[in-house]
Amino acid sequence: MDLQSYPQPESGKLEQIVSQFLLKILHVILDSRVPSFHRHERSSDLSSVSRVKRSDRWFNLILGDRPAALDNLNFWQRNLMDPMIIDIILVHQGPSSLSTGNVCTTSAVGASTETVIERWAVQYESPRLMAPPTGETSSSYKKTYKKSIILLRSLYSHMRLLPAYRVFRQLSSSSQISNFDIIYKVSSFTDPFSRPEEETMKEYVFVPVEAFRGRLSVSVTYRPTLSCFNLELSTSLPPKIITDYVGSPSIDPMRSFPSSEKGDHATSFSLRGTRPPVSAPFQRPHSWTSGFHKAAPMTQNQPLSGSPPAYRTPPMPCDISSSPTDNYGYRVRPLFHQKATSYDEYQFSPPFSPYASPSPPTPMQTRLRSETAPVTIPLPVSSRSSRYFSPNFSDPNRHSLPPLSPRSTKHDPSSQESPSGNRSYRRAESLRTAELYSGAMNHYSGHKMIKDSKDDSGRFSGLLSSSGSPRVGFSRSSSRLSFQDELDDGDFSCPFDVDDVDASDSLSCLVYLSCTTADYVPVFSLLQCSMNYDVEAMTQNLDGKKASESLSMGTKSQDAAVGVLVHMLRTAPPLRQDPSCYSSHSMRTEVEEGVSTASGFFMPRKTVDALEELRSYREMKDLLLSKSGTRVISREEG
Amino acid sequence: MNCEVCQLKELEVEHFEIREVLRCILHTIVFHRALGLVRPKDIDLELFEITYVQCGDVEVEKKIDDKIEQFISWVEKHPNKKSQICLSFYEVKNKQPSWFTNKIERLYWEQWYVNLNVIQLPKVHSSKSHHSKVVVDPGESTSEERSIRRATLEASLRDVLFQIIKFVNEKKDHVPPISENVMYFPYEITIPRSVPSAFASF
Numbered sequence: 001m002d003l004q005s006y007p008q009p010e011s012g013k014l015e016q017i018v019s020q021f022l023l024k025i026l027h028v029i030l031d032s033r034v035p036s037f038h039r040h041e042r043s044s045d046l047s048s049v050s051r052v053k054r055s056d057r058w059f060n061l062i063l064g065d066r067p068a069a070l071d072n073l074n075f076w077q078r079n080l081m082d083p084m085i086i087d088i089i090l091v092h093q094g095p096s097s098l099s100t101g102n103v104c105t106t107s108a109v110g111a112s113t114e115t116v117i118e119r120w121a122v123q124y125e126s127p128r129l130m131a132p133p134t135g136e137t138s139s140s141y142k143k144t145y146k147k148s149i150i151l152l153r154s155l156y157s158h159m160r161l162l163p164a165y166r167v168f169r170q171l172s173s174s175s176q177i178s179n180f181d182i183i184y185k186v187s188s189f190t191d192p193f194s195r196p197e198e199e200t201m202k203e204y205v206f207v208p209v210e211a212f213r214g215r216l217s218v219s220v221t222y223r224p225t226l227s228c229f230n231l232e233l234s235t236s237l238p239p240k241i242i243t244d245y246v247g248s249p250s251i252d253p254m255r256s257f258p259s260s261e262k263g264d265h266a267t268s269f270s271l272r273g274t275r276p277p278v279s280a281p282f283q284r285p286h287s288w289t290s291g292f293h294k295a296a297p298m299t300q301n302q303p304l305s306g307s308p309p310a311y312r313t314p315p316m317p318c319d320i321s322s323s324p325t326d327n328y329g330y331r332v333r334p335l336f337h338q339k340a341t342s343y344d345e346y347q348f349s350p351p352f353s354p355y356a357s358p359s360p361p362t363p364m365q366t367r368l369r370s371e372t373a374p375v376t377i378p379l380p381v382s383s384r385s386s387r388y389f390s391p392n393f394s395d396p397n398r399h400s401l402p403p404l405s406p407r408s409t410k411h412d413p414s415s416q417e418s419p420s421g422n423r424s425y426r427r428a429e430s431l432r433t434a435e436l437y438s439g440a441m442n443h444y445s446g447h448k449m450i451k452d453s454k455d456d457s458g459r460f461s462g463l464l465s466s467s468g469s470p471r472v473g474f475s476r477s478s479s480r481l482s483f484q485d486e487l488d489d490g491d492f493s494c495p496f497d498v499d500d501v502d503a504s505d506s507l508s509c510l511v512y513l514s515c516t517t518a519d520y521v522p523v524f525s526l527l528q529c530s531m532n533y534d535v536e537a538m539t540q541n542l543d544g545k546k547a548s549e550s551l552s553m554g555t556k557s558q559d560a561a562v563g564v565l566v567h568m569l570r571t572a573p574p575l576r577q578d579p580s581c582y583s584s585h586s587m588r589t590e591v592e593e594g595v596s597t598a599s600g601f602f603m604p605r606k607t608v609d610a611l612e613e614l615r616s617y618r619e620m621k622d623l624l625l626s627k628s629g630t631r632v633i634s635r636e637e638g
Numbered sequence: 639m640n641c642e643v644c645q646l647k648e649l650e651v652e653h654f655e656i657r658e659v660l661r662c663i664l665h666t667i668v669f670h671r672a673l674g675l676v677r678p679k680d681i682d683l684e685l686f687e688i689t690y691v692q693c694g695d696v697e698v699e700k701k702i703d704d705k706i707e708q709f710i711s712w713v714e715k716h717p718n719k720k721s722q723i724c725l726s727f728y729e730v731k732n733k734q735p736s737w738f739t740n741k742i743e744r745l746y747w748e749q750w751y752v753n754l755n756v757i758q759l760p761k762v763h764s765s766k767s768h769h770s771k772v773v774v775d776p777g778e779s780t781s782e783e784r785s786i787r788r789a790t791l792e793a794s795l796r797d798v799l800f801q802i803i804k805f806v807n808e809k810k811d812h813v814p815p816i817s818e819n820v821m822y823f824p825y826e827i828t829i830p831r832s833v834p835s836a837f838a839s840f
Contacts, residue, residue, distance in 0.1 A: 153670045157670065
């Protein structure tokens with residue numbers, strides 16, 4: 001950072017250095033300790049030094065984008081002289097192995113305990129009695145700046161050598177589910193450690209940096225060992241094909257998706273395997289500034305009056321539904337973490353609503369509860385402006401998507417002819433494998449798709465542009481658009497955050513939606529329907545048949561639900577206009593390409609698995625067809 | 639400007655550990671002296687649970703790797719010896735050209751000595767050893783003892799890194815001013831002759 005470019009007096013420059021120093025240190029510490037913060041950083045462009053923001057160039061240490069609130073200290077304090085205490089808190093649960101020496105905090109089984117594992121104290125000390133040194137030239141602030149650069153370098157290295165770093169790395173690992181979490185709290189003063197705690201902690205004091213009329217001091221008090229905490233990591237379940245998932249044609253198709261204990265709660269994958277369902281989302285205080293906000297209710301170990309409320313990540317919504325969701329447990333952690341810490345990004349990103357209970361489903365949605373939850377592949381969500389992504393439950397217009405464009409219907413003329421219910425429902429049935437497939441397809445061929453769909457309807461292109469992401473699959477954008485209102489209204493809770501301008505997030509949001517409870521089923525059934533177009537096109541190409549056309553269910557109870565699906569299908573925007581571009585080979589290529597370009601979002605083998613499953617369903621379909629033989633199916637289109 | 643010298647704690651390493659240990663130490667030192675605009679790069683060691691930081695410059699990485707390779711070659715020719723690697727930072731002073739010399743003078747302002755004791759553990763079932771100076775305890779070849787030795791080395795390496803951080807924090811005044819558009823101060827890595835074996839252990 002070129003300080004000479006600042007036409008400020010000495011004191012102004014020094015003040016700027018001090019304030020930027022505080023911000024930078026905060027950034028370094030949070031980036032090295034809080035997984036979601038760290039993930040937030042990684043979403044930014046790390047390619048070129050030349051494209052670094054000015055604010056990131058301070059102290060010649062590029063860390064990546066930081067939340068907007070960290071661009072100044074307004075959120076923090078008014079007085080530069082106030083110390084900045086950053087507590088790194090380990091949230092853990094279950095009985096911890098401890099001795100009577102009380103090294104670690106006890107906790108009952110299932111209860112969540114928070115322990116401060118590190119406390120960083122940063123302060124600009126300015127003794128009032130210190131006479132301003134005489135003979136100070138403009139080089140004094142330059143020396144201060146140089147020394148603070150060195151201090152930050154050493155702090156950066158030091159953070160990687162402390163025990164908490166390994167915990168941070170474990171949490172950041174996206175392939176494992178943990179029963180612990182790291183949160184943080186920033187305050188200007190805090191209760192000192194208790195005597196037994198203090199005895200177990202070590203301290204390291206960095207050599208202060210002399211500054212004009214003061215000095216910058218940094219110190220850390222930390223636990224030298226974290227082995228007493230029962231920190232468990234479990235590998236996520238490997239993906240597997242479920243042959244009897246809810247909605248399989250071979251099983252009662254109207255079997256309800258098992259709902260969680262709390263009917264109006266999202267089913268989410270438990271990141272911590274032992275965490276029981278909670279009845280209500282944890283309401284978190286969300287203010288950092290001292291004195292402006294009243295202290296929010298805090299859990300134990302948190303300082304109370306006189307310090308800003310804890311600013312922490314909310315715990316995961318941990319309703320654990322039964323087995324079907326277990327099968328979807330892989331790789332959900334990153335997104336959940338992302339979601340959870342959207343709270344602590346409250347100050348840094350456009351504010352969104354606190355986590356609240358989702359509204360009860362509408363009757364129509366209840367009817368659709370039987371729809372299947374497709375297997376999805378969780379994607380890492382990198383959200384720079386995280387927002388709660390909540391399905392639209394109460395908006396009656398949610399499923400009123402723009403009508404199909406003529407071109408899209410061309411490929412599916414039978415949609416208007418064949419019994420609506422059966423076809424749509426069949427699509428839903430076969431979506432499970434298709435989603436694995438077409439999800440990837442959507443993502444990586446979204447661009448092409450959008451180009452194709454642009455001509456169809458001005459509405460579509462308008463809708464696409466509003467999503468802001470040229471690579472977003474249309475189904476995603478359409479569904480997302482229906483969620484946009486919810487993001488703005490903030491009335492709904494959602495266990496997932498979605499960055500609606502990030503293509504990678506869009507797929508994950510879609511994917512995750514499909515993994516939630518029956519409350520969300522109507523939403524992703526909508527998505528299912530829109531994605532069914534991909535299935536259709538794909539299956540068309542595979543064997544020239546329309547898979548969805550040929551299955552017949554033939555029960556009255558299904559017709560109503562199917563009718564709704566058909567309506568949605570008819571009104572759903574087209575996804576692809578050119579089925580000739582799809583072949584099993586090209587799709588695979590695209591997926592694999594996507595894997596290489598999208599940082600390994602999809603495992604190629606899952607696509608293969610999806611294809612196989614699709615084929616198995618096709619066989620089932622044929623079997624049912626031959627058995628029922630009640631519907632006239634139009635084959636061979638185009 | 640005085641030249642600050644830092645003697646790092648001696649590390650007992652096996653041959654296959656040299657590369658990782660040296661990379662870790664040398665990169666850490668350079669990172670703390672690369673005061674220009676850097677994008678830090680975290681590197682996890684494979685042999686140890688340690689993460690160190692590189693300054694991210696490709697030239698630096700290449701230079702350090704080349705020197706490490708040279709050192710390893712040297713170690714292969716002189717096994718079981720204590721050795722030092724010296725990382726020196728200097729300033730370039732253009733000496734007044736005279737009819738004696740026209741050289742550019744280097745003014746060293748900091749020197750780091752990395753002390754390594756490269757040992758060679760005997761194989762498990764070897765009955766004879768033709769290295770008379772094998773520094774090994776009997777029975778050390780068991781896997782348990784190897785893991786103990788590995789853990790000890792990891793702790794020592796961590797101590798060395800803390801030592802670097804401490805030195806960097808305590809001695810700041812001698813560091814020259816930062817030049818614009820320069821990422822790191824000029825430095826050189828030298829492989830001095832081996833330390834006399836008077837200090838060699840049993």
